[in-house]
Amino acid sequence: EMTNGEMMIYYNMFLAQNSYSLYYYGVDVNKPLDQQWYDQTNNLTWQQAIVEESLNKWHAYSAVYQYALEHGFEPDADAQNYINGIEDMLAEALQEFEYASVEEMLEKEMGAGSTLQGYKNYIAISYLANLYVEEFKKQAQPTMDEIEQYFTENEAALTAAGVTKESGNVVDVRHVLITPEGGQTEGNTTVYSDEEWEACRQKAEELLNNWLAGDKTEESFAALANKESTDPGSNTNGGLYEKVTKDYMVPEFDAWIFDESREYGDYGLVKTSYGYHIMYFVGRTPSWIHTVGEKIAEERLNTMLQEAVEENALTVYDERICLGDITKTQAQ
Secondary structure, eight states: OOOHHHHHHHHHHHHHHTHHHHHHTTOOTTSOGGGSEEEGGGTEEHHHHHHHHHHHHHHHHHHHHHHHHHTTOOOOHHHHHHHHTHHHHHHHHGGGTTOSSHHHHHHHHHOTTOOHHHHHHHHHHHHHHHHHHHHHHHHTOOOHHHHHHHHHHTHHHHHHTTOOTTSOEEEEEEEEEEOOSOOEEETTEEEOOHHHHHHHHHHHHHHHHHHHTTTOOHHHHHHHHHHHOOOTTTTTTTTEEEEEOTTSSOHHHHHHHTOTTOOTTOEEEEEETTEEEEEEEEEEEEHHHHHHHHHHHHHHHHHHHHHHHHHSOOOOOGGGOOOOOOTTTOOO
16 A cells, blocks of 8 residues: 555655656646646646656556565665665755754655655665566576577567677676866866876876786776776776677777777776776677567566566555645645
8 A cells, every 4th residue: 555645755756856857848846736737638737647657656666576575586685784774864864954853854855744654665665676677687688599599580670670690799898997187177178288198097007007916807807996997887886888889988998899809808008088998808799699688688577567567456546645735846
């Protein structure tokens, strides 16, 4: 069961997470959403549309969460610690806002009826459902025989979509980005002097040499990336980029990783407009194998999600829905 207070959490989280999209569609979240049309032909306001989306989101999370429990899913210690620490995280958030208690903060930020237990339910269910989806996707990866069979059975459609056995490769690579320090801002660009670039190169080269003086393993390179890289897209996962397609990265980076002579464990130093990259080549996969494998895994995931929703059907009693006093939307 979902309380009105819990629905308010999903409702206001939707508003917070989709503010840009709503603005794009001409929605003013500072005005009553029950006075702004989502679909005037069918007499549907934005408030009603977001209520429906909130219910569907809760249904999806809850159904997958229940399905996960029924299929023996057990979150690891890190997940349990994260969930158990929700109250502490909220207590820390109080320091940034002028609220007397967590309960008052939730009431004001998430809407009337929102409670600590309701917020903990929201975090736990959505977090664990997402964890199970990620775990399921790993388990859903097909074997090479299954990939070959799928390709054979669907070759015409795949070819029409540009997927052939001559489609090239995708690459896995790790890197450590060292960004020059200093610089002068010119418009939207930061320009570095020759001296600043040289200092950046020397730092990158020193880090590379220190790594080479060690065990030179992929694991130690990943640790180096987590410690030293300035790339926010990869400096928490060991500098790893997986299944990179050609022309996705900047030209110099791209040229290095798609060099046909590359082998596992190759390393090097590459300069791009972002800085100096310490490179570590992990491997390549034929593009068609990657694409077909992802298609099979996605189909298996969608089947699981459909089963979860069907096995845990949703019943909505519209007359019981009460939005209360929503400060952000002024809706009643």
